[in-house]
Every structure is written in structure tokens, then in C-alpha cells.
Amino acid sequence: MAPVLNQIQWIYREFGLKSLFHTGKNSWLIILSRCTRMLAYGTSSLTLVLFFSALDFSDTRIGLFMTLTLLGDVLLSVLLTLVADRVGRRRILFGGSLLMVLSGATFALSENFWLLLFAAVVGVISTTGGDLGPFRAIEESTLSHLTTPETRSDVLAWYVTTASFGSAIGTEVAGRVVDYLQKRDGWTILDAYHMVFWIYSIMGILNMVLTLLLDKRCEAVETKEVVDTGSSHGEESGVLLDEMHEHDEDSGDEGQHQRSSRSIPSPDLQLGKKKSRFSQISQETRSVMYKLWFLLIVDSLADGMVGYSLTVYFMDLKFSLAKSTLGDITSISYLLSSLSTIFAAPLARHLGLVNTMVYTHVPSSAAVLLFPFPSSVWITVALFFLRTGLNNMDQAPRSAFIAAVVKPEERTAVMGITSMLRTLAATCGPTVTGLLAGNDKFWIAFVAAGVLRLAYDFGLFAMFVNMKLYKHENPEGTKGGFALTSTSSRDEEELGELRRDSENSERAPK
Known part of the structure; x- marks a missing residue:
């Protein structure tokens, strides 16, 4: 039994389960919340473009819809993430979940283009299947706050893994529901699509409940370096340190793992001074992030051109597959993604964060480049599996990398700006792809996206490897x-x- 127990303990440590367990319930709730949210996004990634096609919206109008929706995500992300630390992270996450509920209900009840566009722009609807709204930046910043440097990549890896698992369930459920309902008497394909959006709203309600279960340890603590000058400020800081120490002792193991990420509250925060989040980002951080932001813009532009909704639409146009088959294909691809991301944290420990990001992303980018060329459905599906199976392995290392190069008090703002820039870049993609699809040149979008993704990969390695x-x-x-x-x-x-x-x-x- 001893060798078996040793193997179990090795798996428990190597794949980050130990880190995840000791981080505490707040991290578990955040990870579960994202899993359920991505389940909702998985349903929309399969059905959204097909829903618009069934409503006889033109390809150009579909591309415009997705672009404007992504612009709405940009504005929402900027407004919410830049004030999240001051207003309260839990409040922002709760408000975003409420917007999910309202947007899903609108899509479940309406077929008017302009009303749907309004609901998508001011609410939270995932047009690509990706998590481009305000949630991810706040959650990643919170997880970075709750973890230590040695546990962070493990926890973030499970954050990504469970998200892919949620997407897999969502696409499978959506495909099966649509296929089942449209075969019933009195049900049209549009009725089936409307029912799927009710699932979206239900997941939003579940997110609201999970957010209410989070405690105050998820909130931000701004930091300021303390210099012992013997002044009253130094005495005040000493009192604050004592209070933090007492809080850690009360928190048990969870407090030990959080302590290294906590810092002394800034007097500015105590006095309630309101400053621009961007102005609080140091020049040292900006010099690093400017380069990374440029590369992420290139990558996100590519992802926007060939998002999962558009990729599913391309396969539907090219091979006329059953909706349940499309659901199966997409669900399997997300499941492969979920399984592969389990290995992201061990790879990051042995290869390093940047190497893991690049080595896993290059094959996925090459699969995007080659995707439109095969005439066989099986080869096309195999390339899709390769793309999605490896596509998310760079997410946890990337988040851990950002957390490692910026100051703790800057993380929420930096991650919020990162999310905003990525979403903004992605907004251009669907419009370009819609124009190409309308002119029977859909395939060009995949070639261009593959080239841009490879440029991102090699640029990342050149700029940040050391x-x-x-x-x-x-x-x-x-x-x-x-x-x-x-x-x-x-x-x-x-x-x-x-x-x-x-x-x-x-x-x-x-």
C-alpha cells in the first residue's frame, strides 16, 4: 500500500490539489462560480450565431452584432474593474451576475435585432464563448490575493480547468436540448434556441448565490511601504500589523497561505481618497505591461476573428452537420481543453511560465492556420480539437506571470486593463470575418488569425523569456x-x- 499512497500523495502535490485545498473556501467558490458561468457561455457559443442565422440576419449584421457586443463588454469591464477594489469586489461580481440574468431573459423572450443588441451591449452575453466580461479580471486578482507565489499557478490552473469543463457541459447540453426540442410537436428551432437562453439566466442566478457566500477576505487591501520613523504614522501601522496578525491567527491554515499576499492598508484607503486606478500603476509596471498588452492585442484580434461561435458556424456552413453533432464536437473540444489545463501548473513549475505559455500555444495557433483547408470533416474536427485542446493551457501561467511582475495593489487595475484591451482588440475580429463570410472568403479569417497568433507566441518568447x-x-x-x-x-x-x-x-x- 505504501507505494500506492506515495503515488497518490505525489499526484495530490504535483497537480496542485494540495495548493487548492489549503487556499480555502473563497477560492473554491470563485472557481465554482466561473465553472457555472462558463457553462452558460458554452450554451451561447454553440447557439448564438445559429440563432441569428435562423432569424435570417445577414452575415454582415451578425458580425456587426458581435463587434458591438464586445465593445459593450469593453465599457462594462473598464467601468467595473477600475472601481472594484474601492466599491467592493463581491458587489461588482454580484452586479455582473444580475446583468447575466437580465440579458439571458431578454434573449429567451425576444427576436428583435435592436432589443437583443441593447441587451447584449449593456448586459453580459458571451458572443465568443470566452470570458471577456468584467468577471475574470476581478476573480484572477482575488485569487492572486488569496494565494502565495508557490501556490498561485496551481490554483489558477484549476480556475482555468474547471472553466473549460463548464464550457464542455454547456455546449453538450445546448446541442442536446436544441436537437430534442425541435423534434417535439409544436416546437420550432427558434423555440429551442430561446429555451437554451433560459439556461443562461439560471446560471446567472447561481452565480449571484455563490457571490453572496464569499467573505470579506476577498476584498482588496491597498498597500504602502512603511518606514519606521517613530512618528504617529509608524505607531498606527504597528497597530494595523497587530490587527492583521490576530486575523491570521483566527483564520488558521487559510490565513497562513494568505499572509504573504497581504500588505498594510494604505492611509489613502483609510481616508477614502479616490484616485484614478491607472494613475496608481507604477512606471515600472507600465514598462512591462505595455509590451505584454501589445502582444495580447494581437492575439485577441486573432481570437475575435475566429471565435468558437464563428468556428462552429463555419463547420455548419461547410459540412451541414446536425446541431447535436456540433454540440458533441464542441463539448469534446472543451473537455480536452479541461483535461490539458490540469498539466499547466506542473509544466509551469518545470519549464517556467513563459516557456509553458509559448510551447503549448504554438501548436494551437498552427491548427487555426490550417483549419479551413481540409475537405474531410474528420481532419477538420481533429484540427479543431488540437486548437481547443491546447488553447487554454497558457491562461493560468499568463495570469500568474502578470501577478508576479506587478505590485499586489496594482493587480486588479492591471488585470482589468488587460481584459479591456483584449476585449477591445477582439471587437474588430467579428466584423472583418462577417464581411469575408458574406463574400465567400470565410477561410481567409482563419489564415490571418493563425499568422497573428504565431506572431504573438514568438514575440512573447523573445520579450519575456528571461x-x-x-x-x-x-x-x-x-x-x-x-x-x-x-x-x-x-x-x-x-x-x-x-x-x-x-x-x-x-x-x-x-
């Missing part, structure tokens, strides 16, 4: 930050050594 990480993180007891390269294969071991050395130095007699 980037120093964790300079702004303070392990327990340390006086300053530490740095590891993004290609380190021993991140976890070195982090542990740094912590032990720090603890020993503090215990040594002065």
Missing part, C-alpha cells in the same frame, strides 16, 4: 522582495529555500 519574477512579493518574514526568472524549472523549491532562510535569519540572536 523576465525576473516576484520582485514585489514578500514571503513570510522577509524584509524585501525576491526575484526568479520566468524560465526557472525550480520555482517552488527556490521559494521554499528563500522562506526558510528568511525565517532562520529572523530567529538568529541579534
